[in-house]
Amino acid sequence: DAGVIQSPRHEVTEMGQEVTLRCKPISGHNSLFWYRQTMMRGLELLIYFNNNVPIDDSGMPEDRFSAKMPNASFSTLKIQPSEPRDSAVYFCASTAGTGGGNQPQHFGDGTRLSIL
Amino acid sequence: DQQVKQNSPSLSVQEGRISILNCDYTNSMFDYFLWYKKYPAEGPTFLISISSIKDKNEDGRFTVFLNKSAKHLSLHIVPSQPGDSAVYFCAASAPQAGTALIFGKGTTLSVSS
Numbered sequence: 607d608a609g610v611i612q613s614p615r616h617e618v619t620e621m622g623q624e625v626t627l628r629c630k631p632i633s634g635h636n637s638l639f640w641y642r643q644t645m646m647r648g649l650e651l652l653i654y655f656n657n658n659v660p661i662d663d664s665g666m667p668e669d670r671f672s673a674k675m676p677n678a679s680f681s682t683l684k685i686q687p688s689e690p691r692d693s694a695v696y697f698c699a700s701t702a703g704t705g706g707g708n709q710p711q712h713f714g715d716g717t718r719l720s721i722l
Numbered sequence: 723d724q725q726v727k728q729n730s731p732s733l734s735v736q737e738g739r740i741s742i743l744n745c746d747y748t749n750s751m752f753d754y755f756l757w758y759k760k761y762p763a764e765g766p767t768f769l770i771s772i773s774s775i776k777d778k779n780e781d782g783r784f785t786v787f788l789n790k791s792a793k794h795l796s797l798h799i800v801p802s803q804p805g806d807s808a809v810y811f812c813a814a815s816a817p818q819a820g821t822a823l824i825f826g827k828g829t830t831l832s833v834s835s
Contacts, residue, residue: 610765639822648827649766649811662822697765707754707815708773711823713765 608632610714612698618720624686627717630679631700639711640673640683641697649697655681688721695719725749726814728826737835741799745812745826748793752814756823757786757797760809769810770797802833 611630619625631638639654653663655675663673670689675681685692695718699711727746735741745755753774758766772779772786772795779786785798799806809830813823 641825649825651822651824654822699765707752707756707771707813707823710756710768710771713758713767715763715765 610698610700610712612696612714612717614717615715616718616720618722619688620722621689622687623721624684625688625692625719625721627683627696627698627719629681629683629698629714631681631698632712633679635700635702635712636678637701637703637709637711638675638681639699639701640681641699641713643695643697643716652683652696688719690721693719693721724826725752726812726824726826728810728812728829730829731827732830732832734832734834735802737804737833738801741797741802741806741831741833743797743799743810743812743829743831745795745797746793747795747814749814749816749824750790750793751816753817754815755786755788755795756813756815757784758811758813758825759806760811760828766811799831802831804833804835807831807833 613628637656640652643649652665653673658675673683695716697716699713701709701711703709756771757769759769760766770781770784788795809828811828812826
């Protein structure tokens, strides 16, 4: 039973480069979430999709960040251009329904991003 | 301003004893509260949840208590085991359709044998 799959697990790149993080949600789940974890801010929601449509992107820090969900089994989070302050662990999560508290989210193992 | 707060960054407990992890919140509209557990290099995994209309939910060694008047919840682990050593996140959701979770910053639990 495959869980949420994220790739790559680690990414190290230089400032100014484009970074693309990928996520495959659990089959049958129709809500997908992107989170960022940092020491200062903890786990914060960046954006979430329901039925492939972005519902709330108010957590996206700035225009350098963009996310897409072209189909029910794939999503990307892109940073262009990347900056050192983007260094963090990025998690993708999915759930059935709209993701309310009675529908626990299932997380991938994250992508550890380091921008030099 | 943080809506979900875990004021203790860390907690150390001996094996067999009770672990109590605390969480405070500010938004009275939250309808569900959840606890997640996270091991290093892994994503958070769901542990237990409680609806705002209840004051207790139990699942094996894990019990969550909710005190709405104090806007406080706690997770009790009895008895604690070394494998429980992890970061525990408290999270909450509001009743609007499609609202995602708001997480606390986590408490690192260390259980020594």
